[in-house]
Amino acid sequence: MKKAILSLDVEDWYHLDYFRRSECDTSQSLLDGLDRYVDLINELSLPSSFFVLGEIAEKKIGYLKNLVKLGHDVGSHGWDHRRPMTMSPKVFQADLHRCLSAMKIINGDRGFGYRAPCFSLDRERLEIVRRAGFAYDSSRINFGNHPLYGTIDMLGFQNISESIYKQGDFVEFEATTLPILGNNIPISGGGYLRIFPWLVMKSMIAQHLKKNDIYVFYIHPFELSPLPLPKIPASTSPLTRFRFSCGRTRVVDRVKKLTDLLQSRGYEFTTFSAVQQELASSAAG
């Protein structure tokens, strides 16, 4: 079965690594993009996964519990968007544990997952995620040229499909990239959906769909918020300003085009949790 998984990394604009946090006016928020995203997936009647920062989850327990009740999947994106690869294993473990109590209240008996900020994870830290009690992880990306992204050695995992790995009941999901001329283009990210012309993006995604059964998409609230942009720190480079601000007004329309494309190619929408549970129960049976 061909499967598509939509996901939202629930963080504010000032959590992005390319801004100096100390120079950001954190009283200006674009987190209303979360409501806009929830309205959009409700309108499209699609399920989604959410990875929420601990410092945001704590303040939105009721809201997130309701998403789980509606069939969505709520996991953790770390406490405050510090990249795991910049933390010692011990500090990373403490960061994860700080997120756990909210995750348990939100999910009850259901398993929940983790996605590292900036996909910054290695095998040692993946084992810490697993030992902390997470049912799955979605931090793997095959995008070796990016200075912020980590790589995860999957030795000992069973390769279920081109982007799903399993060991026991624990499942690792890889974000979708497309190899072009020796580079892997992350066609799963909201930034690419905003910045590239739709016909270019459509053609790259269609190439991926021809050969693969899984498509993973991720986006952020700041990309969907209709509010004007906050004052960006003066130290921000012109390229970063462009990447941050380009195409925000067309992104809702692009997400609709993307989901139409996936549906027209026979992809069924699901969540990471649902796939993890399916794989765990098929192994048990």
Ligand SMILES: [Zn+2]
């Ligand atoms: Zn993030």
